[in-house]
Amino acid sequence: MSGKQRKIIPVSSFVRQQTGVRTGLLLRMQQPVRRRGVAAVCQRKGWMKMKERFMRFMQGRYGVDPFSKFLLVSGLVVVFLSAALGNRTVGAVFYLLGWILIIYCYFRMFSRNVSKRYAENQTFLAKTYKVREFFRKQKNIWKQRRVYHIYTCPNCRQKIRIPRGKGKIEIRCPKCGTTFIKKS
Secondary structure (H helix, E strand, C coil), X not given: CCCCEEEEEECCHHHHHHHCCCCCEEEEEECCCCCCCHHHHHHXXXXXXXXXXXXXXXXXXXXXXXXXXXXXXXXXXXXXXXXXXXXXXXXXXXXXXXXXXHHHHHHHHHCCCHHHHHHHHHHHHHHCHHHHHHHHHHHHHHHHCCCEXXXXXXXXXXXXXXXXXXXXXXXXXXCCCXXXXXXX
């Protein structure tokens, strides 16, 4: 047995049922273990050490929230916009503004003052609620477009969802009781 080694392993009840082996041990031929390169193992261990160090570094820090994501994206957009403008003074101002937004984003992520960063995020979420809610509703309407028609009542402007493919139907508004005819 040059390259193979014998290994004794316990047999589970499932294996006993499948193979009919009644003894408690089974001899199995084991393939030789393929050794990975030393560099690959060290690189993996180095990556894991780096990941653990970063996790330890981030303990007690605020991290990423919707406001910091907004700051990062808007900062990158402003920096790229400054490159597209090409004008020396306006481009420089936009470039500086973009980098200030990005630096503030990272300051917030690495901050240990969690309560203050949380309050900032809540203020941002409160001020952008109507915009986010509008886009959420539009996304929901577009998801339902295949199955439903969305009509508005001519009297009270209430949105009414009607299934597609029913032909001409009379629709009664649940809010004001107005009836109108539409094709579904």
